[in-house]
Amino acid sequence: MSKRAAEDSSYPSKRSRKGKEDDDYVDVDNFEAVEIESPPDTPAASRGAKINFSALTRKLAEARQARESEDGREGSSLSAHRRQQDALVSHIFQEQDFSWLHLKPDHASRPLWISPEDGHIILEAFSPIAEQAQDFLVAIAEPVSRPAFIHEYKLTSYSLYAAVSVGLQTEDIIEVLNRLSKVPVPDSIVDFIRERTLSYGKVKLVLKHNKYFVESSHPETLQILLKDKIIREARVHSQQTDNSIRAATFTTSKAPVKGNLVIPGTKEAEKKKDDAANAKNGSKTDAELFTSVVGVDNDEVEEDDDNVHAFEIDDAKIDDVKKRCNELEYPMLEEYDFRNDTINPNLDIDLKPSTVIRPYQETSLSKMFGNGRARSGIIVLPCGAGKTLVGITAACTIKKSCLVLCTSSVSVMQWRQQFMQWSNVTDKQIAVFTADQKEKFAGESGIVVSTYSMVANTHNRSHESKKMMEFLTSREWGFILLDEVHVVPAAMFRRVVTTIKAHAKLGLTATLVREDDKIADLNYMIGPKLYEANWMDLAAKGHIANVQCAEVWCPMTPEFYREYLREQSRKRMLLYCMNPKKFQACQFLIKYHEDRGDKIIVFSDNVYALEAYAKKLGKLYIHGGTGQTERMRILQWFQHSPEVNTIFLSKVGDTSIDLPEATCLIQISSHFGSRRQEAQRLGRILRAKRRNDEGFNAFFYSLVSKDTQEMFYSTKRQQFLIDQGYAFKVITHLDGLEDLPGLVYKSRDEQIELLSSVLLANESEADLGTDVRAGEGDLAGTITSKDFGMPTKMPSVQRTTGSLTALSGAQHMSYVEQNKSANKKLAREAPSRHKLFAKRDKDMAAARKEARAAAGGKG
Numbered sequence: 001m002s003k004r005a006a007e008d009s010s011y012p013s014k015r016s017r018k019g020k021e022d023d024d025y026v027d028v029d030n031f032e033a034v035e036i037e038s039p040p041d042t043p044a045a046s047r048g049a050k051i052n053f054s055a056l057t058r059k060l061a062e063a064r065q066a067r068e069s070e071d072g073r074e075g076s077s078l079s080a081h082r083r084q085q086d087a088l089v090s091h092i093f094q095e096q097d098f099s100w101l102h103l104k105p106d107h108a109s110r111p112l113w114i115s116p117e118d119g120h121i122i123l124e125a126f127s128p129i130a131e132q133a134q135d136f137l138v139a140i141a142e143p144v145s146r147p148a149f150i151h152e153y154k155l156t157s158y159s160l161y162a163a164v165s166v167g168l169q170t171e172d173i174i175e176v177l178n179r180l181s182k183v184p185v186p187d188s189i190v191d192f193i194r195e196r197t198l199s200y201g202k203v204k205l206v207l208k209h210n211k212y213f214v215e216s217s218h219p220e221t222l223q224i225l226l227k228d229k230i231i232r233e234a235r236v237h238s239q240q241t242d243n244s245i246r247a248a249t250f251t252t253s254k255a256p257v258k259g260n261l262v263i264p265g266t267k268e269a270e271k272k273k274d275d276a277a278n279a280k281n282g283s284k285t286d287a288e289l290f291t292s293v294v295g296v297d298n299d300e301v302e303e304d305d306d307n308v309h310a311f312e313i314d315d316a317k318i319d320d321v322k323k324r325c326n327e328l329e330y331p332m333l334e335e336y337d338f339r340n341d342t343i344n345p346n347l348d349i350d351l352k353p354s355t356v357i358r359p360y361q362e363t364s365l366s367k368m369f370g371n372g373r374a375r376s377g378i379i380v381l382p383c384g385a386g387k388t389l390v391g392i393t394a395a396c397t398i399k400k401s402c403l404v405l406c407t408s409s410v411s412v413m414q415w416r417q418q419f420m421q422w423s424n425v426t427d428k429q430i431a432v433f434t435a436d437q438k439e440k441f442a443g444e445s446g447i448v449v450s451t452y453s454m455v456a457n458t459h460n461r462s463h464e465s466k467k468m469m470e471f472l473t474s475r476e477w478g479f480i481l482l483d484e485v486h487v488v489p490a491a492m493f494r495r496v497v498t499t500i501k502a503h504a505k506l507g508l509t510a511t512l513v514r515e516d517d518k519i520a521d522l523n524y525m526i527g528p529k530l531y532e533a534n535w536m537d538l539a540a541k542g543h544i545a546n547v548q549c550a551e552v553w554c555p556m557t558p559e560f561y562r563e564y565l566r567e568q569s570r571k572r573m574l575l576y577c578m579n580p581k582k583f584q585a586c587q588f589l590i591k592y593h594e595d596r597g598d599k600i601i602v603f604s605d606n607v608y609a610l611e612a613y614a615k616k617l618g619k620l621y622i623h624g625g626t627g628q629t630e631r632m633r634i635l636q637w638f639q640h641s642p643e644v645n646t647i648f649l650s651k652v653g654d655t656s657i658d659l660p661e662a663t664c665l666i667q668i669s670s671h672f673g674s675r676r677q678e679a680q681r682l683g684r685i686l687r688a689k690r691r692n693d694e695g696f697n698a699f700f701y702s703l704v705s706k707d708t709q710e711m712f713y714s715t716k717r718q719q720f721l722i723d724q725g726y727a728f729k730v731i732t733h734l735d736g737l738e739d740l741p742g743l744v745y746k747s748r749d750e751q752i753e754l755l756s757s758v759l760l761a762n763e764s765e766a767d768l769g770t771d772v773r774a775g776e777g778d779l780a781g782t783i784t785s786k787d788f789g790m791p792t793k794m795p796s797v798q799r800t801t802g803s804l805t806a807l808s809g810a811q812h813m814s815y816v817e818q819n820k821s822a823n824k825k826l827a828r829e830a831p832s833r834h835k836l837f838a839k840r841d842k843d844m845a846a847a848r849k850e851a852r853a854a855a856g857g858k859g
C-alpha cells in the first residue's frame with residue numbers, strides 16, 4: 001500500500017478505537033509505506049502491490065516491548081497463573097480446542113488468529129494496527145463478517161487468486177500473516193497458500209487483432225495446459241505450421257513494456273497537469289512526479305524485456321478454456337496493455353476538470369491499474385458509494401471504445417447522463433441501445449450503453465437490433481463495464497462475455513452475494529475481486545450515511561392470526577402484510593419521522609398491500625403499473641414539495657432510483673429472504689444529502705408481523721447487512737402508538753372488515769401482485785396526484801430538524817417482553833368466529849369435501 005493510501009485510510013482506525021484511552025492510540029498517519037523487498041527473480045509484473053510491512057513490524061515490536069515491561073512489573077507469578085487458567089478452560093472447547101497452537105509470547109500485540117482447519121481468520125478490529133491488517137486481509141482473503149470489534153475473513157482459492165493478480169507474492173503473504181498472527185501460521189495454511197498460489201498469475205488471456213491467445217512467459221506451463229483435452233481442442237493452428245512441430249511451437253514475442261500511468265480525477269492527475277503547465281513555462285518536469293497511483297511507484301516502472309509465448313484459441317471455446325484453466329489451478333489473468341494498443345483507435349475522453357474522485361474510489365481503481373495495465377476483475381463498493389464514477393474513470397483511463405451493460409433501460413439512461421456529467425464525452429461519442437433507441441456512435445471509437453438482455457437475447461430480434469448486434473460483435477472493445485454483476489443470470493452472462501470481444505472487463509457490485517450460489521462463476525467469467533470497501537469505514541468518513549436499523553415487531557390481531565394459521569402459504573403472506581397492527585406501526589412511524597422533517601420511502605414488494613396502505617394513509621405510490629410521466633411527477637414532488645414527504649414504492653424502486661432527499665425507509669413487505677434486496681433498499685438512504693449534518697442518522701425500519709414466517713425471512717434478509725457491521729435493534733412496542741390521533745383500524749369491526757377484504761382478495765394478490773417491470777405497463781390502478789388535490793404551485797420548503805435526542809429516534813420506543821405463549825394459546829382456543837366468516841368456513845369445508853371425493857373417485 002502506498003503512502004497516500006495509508007494517509008487516506010487513517011480515519012477509521014481512530015473511529016474503531018473510539019472509547020479507548022488516548023495514550024494507547026497509534027498514529028497511523030505517521031506510518032511510512034515501505035515496499036517489501038522482492039526477491040531478485042520476482043517477475044516485474046508482480047512487484048506492484050505494497051504492504052506497510054516495516055511499519056507493521058515496527059509497531060509490533062513497540063507493542064511487544066510495552067507488553068514485556070508490563071509483564072515484568074507484574075512478576076513471574078502472573079505467567080504461572082495464566083498457564084494454569086489455560087489448562088482449566090481448554091476442555092470446554094473439546095475438538096475446537098486449539099491451545100496446541102501455542103500463542104506467541106507477544107500475542108497480545110498481534111491482531112489476528114488463523115484457524116488451522118478451515119483458513120478462517122479472526123481479526124481484533126480494536127487493535128492499534130487493525131487498519132493496516134485489514135488492508136492486507138482484504139487483499140488476500142474474503143471478508144465474511146465485519147462488525148465493530150471482531151472481524152472474520154476466510155482464505156479461499158479465489159481470494160488467493162485475487163491476491164496474486166494484484167501483485168502479491170506467495171512468500172510475502174505467508175510472512176505478513178505470520179507477523180500479524182498470535183500463533184505461528186499453521187503448516188496446513190502455509191501449504192494451502194503455497195499450493196494455491198504456485199501456478200496463479202502464470203497464464204494470461206490476451207486479445208490481439210481480434211483473436212484470443214493464451215499467453216505465458218513459461219512455455220512449459222503452456223505445454224502442461226495443452227495436455228488437457230479441452231484446451232488442446234480449443235487451440236487454433238496456423239495454416240503454415242507443420243503438423244509434427246506445431247504441438248511444441250508457440251508464437252513468441254516481447255512482453256509489453258510498462259510505463260507511467262495516471263488515473264484522471266486523482267491528486268496525481270492534478271499534479272501532472274501542473275507539471276505539464278510548468279514544463280510549458282520552461283521549468284523542468286520532474287519525471288518522478290509522474291508517479292502512478294496507489295501501489296505503483298516510480299521505482300517499479302521499469303522495462304520488462306521477458307519474452308512471452310502464446311497459442312491461439314477458438315473464440316467460441318473461450319469460456320470452456322477459462323473454466324478448464326480454473327479447474328487445473330491455472331486461472332487466467334486478463335490484462336490489457338491499452339497504452340501500447342495501436343490497433344484499436346483511441347477515444348478522446350477525459351474526466352471534467354471539476355471531477356475529483358474520492359480516496360476509496362481511487363484505491364479501487366489502483367487495484368485495477370496497479371501495474372500500468374488494465375486488469376479484469378470486480379470492484380465491490382457499498383450502495384450509493386459511487387460505482388458509476390469508478391466505471392467512468394476507468395473508461396477515461398483506458399480511452400478506447402467502451403461498452404456499458406446494465407440491468408434496466410432506466411439504468412442505461414442514468415449511465416449515459418452520468419458519463420455526460422462527469423466526463424467531457426460528447427453527445428456523438430455516446431450511444432444507447434435499448435428496445436426504444438438503437439443508436440451508433442459517430443467516428444471510429446465511442447461508448448455504447450445497453451442492457452444485458454438486449455445483448456444476450458437471441459430470440460425475436462428486429463432488423464434494427466440485428467444490425468446493432470452486428471455493430472457490437474464485429475468490433476473489438478477496449479473495455480466492457482458490467483454493472484450489478486451479482487444479479488445477472490449466469491447463462492445470460494456467459495452469452496454476453498462470449499459474444500462481445502473486449503480487452504478489459506470491470507464488474508461493479510455492492511453485494512457480491514447471490515442467492516443461487518453462482519458467485520464463483522463470476523471469477524472466471526470476469527476475473528477476481530479486485531477491491532471490496534468496508535461499509536462502516538465509508539459511513540464513518542461521511543461518504544455514505546450512518547443508518548440506524550430496526551426491526552419492528554407487530555403483533556397479529558387475534559382474527560388475522562387465526563386466519564393465518566388456517567390459510568395456505570400464499571394467502572398467509574397477504575395476511576401478515578395486511579396485519580392492522582402493521583398498518584398502525586407504519587402510520588405511527590410516518591407521522592413521527594415526517595414531524596422530524598424526514599423524507600420517507602415505504603417499500604412493499606406486494607402491490608396489493610402497497611395500494612391498500614398508500615390509499616388508507618393518503619400517500620402517493622409508484623409501482624410497475626405507474627406510467628413514466630406519473631412516476632417522474634411523483635418523484636419530483638417528493639424531492640421538492642414539502643407537501644409530499646412520504647412515497648410508497650414497489651420493488652421497481654429497489655435500484656436505479658437516486659433520491660438523496662430520502663432519509664428514512666420503512667419496509668412493510670419483502671420478497672422472502674433476499675439479502676441482496678435488503679442491502680439495495682438500504683442503499684436508497686445511504687446517499688442521503690444530509691449525511692454530513694452533525695449527528696445525522698438515516699433510519700431503516702423493517703416491519704414484521706410477530707410469530708409468522710415473516711420473522712424467519714426477515715432474519716435471513718438482514719444477514720448481509722449484519723456482516724457489514726449494521727446492528728438491527730428489535731422494537732417490540734412503539735410508545736404512544738395507541739394515542740395517535742386518527743389511528744387506522746383501531747376498532748375490532750374495522751379490523752374484521754379489513755380481514756374480509758384480504759380473504760376475498762384474489763390468491764395471486766398474495767404474490768407480488770400485479771407489479772410489472774420498470775418502464776412497462778399502463779397507468780391502471782395508480783393514484784394520481786389529482787386524487788390528492790395536489791397544488792400546481794409548490795410552496796417554499798420549511799423543514800424542522802429534531803434535537804440530538806430526537807435524532808436518536810429512540811425516545812418513543814421501548815422494549816417490552818411479550819408473553820411468548822400467548823400466540824400458541826390463541827391458536828389452541830376454540831375460535832369464536834365472527835359471523836362474517838361462518839358462511840365462508842362452511843363453503844370451504846364443503847369444497848374440500850368435494851375435492852376429496854373427486855380425488856377418491858379418480859383413484
Ligand SMILES: Nc1ncnc2c1ncn2[C@@H]1O[C@H](COP(=O)(O)OP(=O)(O)OP(=O)(O)O)[C@@H](O)[C@H]1O
Pocket residue numbers: 356357358361381382383384385386387388389510655656658683684687
Ligand atoms: N467523487 C464523487 N464526488 C461527488 N459525488 C460523487 C462522487 N462519487 C459519487 N458521487 C455521488 O454519489 C451518488 C451515488 O453514486 P452512484 O449512483 O454511482 O452510486 P452506486 O454505487 O452506483 O449506488 P447503487 O448501487 O445504489 O446504484 C451520486 O449522486 C453521485 O453523483
